[in-house]
Amino acid sequence: RLGHHVTVVDPSPNALFALERRAAEAGVADRVRGVQGDILGLFDVVERGGFDAVLCHGVLEYVDDPAEGVRNAVAALRPSGALSLLAAGLGGAVLARALAGHFTEARQALTDPAGRWGEGDPVPRRFTAEQLAELVSGAGLEVGAVHGVRVFADLVPGVLVDTEPGAMDALLKLEAAVAELPAFHSVATQLHVLGEKRP
Structure with missing residues (x-):
């Protein structure tokens, strides 16, 4: 809507069909490919x-070689381009399993090289903020801001947010307040890292 041209790469034909429909509904079909x-x-x-800019969100968890994925994202950038990387956080999964009373699964996620809590875990790989920053810097980018995403949102009972007046707004403000604080990165459900390509 701001006039940018956007290319979306997705392996799913169904997702691309939905993208085409949504772009047409939004009146931006001529700028979205x-x-x-x-x-x-x-x-x-x-x-x-x-x-x-390249947004690589919810991708690295599912590829066999995350480092190659980041290198490819960086190679797609023009000089001075920016990479936005969003991936599943290890600490958030450990905390969520522990708070649900699944202590063995929490420990399994903590010690598993891929950060998985067991065979039923739908996420193939999780990362720490340090691991993501290393992938970004290892691909030749300067690491910018690191954010924790969904630090509290996945832990708060939905009924509380839905029934308590002003709870959703207060939760969003709290999430924004802690997003850049390193102390909360280790318990975020997702981690967001920005990288900048230097000419």
Whole structure:
């Protein structure tokens, strides 16, 4: 809506169909292009060095080689481009399992190299803020802001947020207040890292 041209890369034809429909409904179909592909085969569908910003959200958890995925995202950037990286946080999963009374699963997530709590875990891999920052810097970017996302939101009972007047607004303000505080990164459900490509 601000006039930017957006390319969306997704392996799912259904997701791309939904994107096309939503872009048309929003009146921006002429500025949104969807292509079928993934981060490891990125340059089969888009050009290198062609983008001012790359948003890699909810991707690294599902690829066999996260470092290669980040390198590809960086290679898609123009000089001075920015990378926005969002991935599942390890600490948030450990805390959530422990608070649910699943202490063995919490310990399993804490000690598992991929941060998984067991066979039934739907997330293949989780990260710490340090691991994500290392992936970003290792790909040649300068690490900018690091944010914790959904620090409290996934732990607060939904009935409390839905029934308590002003609770949702207060929760959002609390999330914003703690997002950049390193003390809360270790318990966030998701972690967001910004990186900048230097010319």
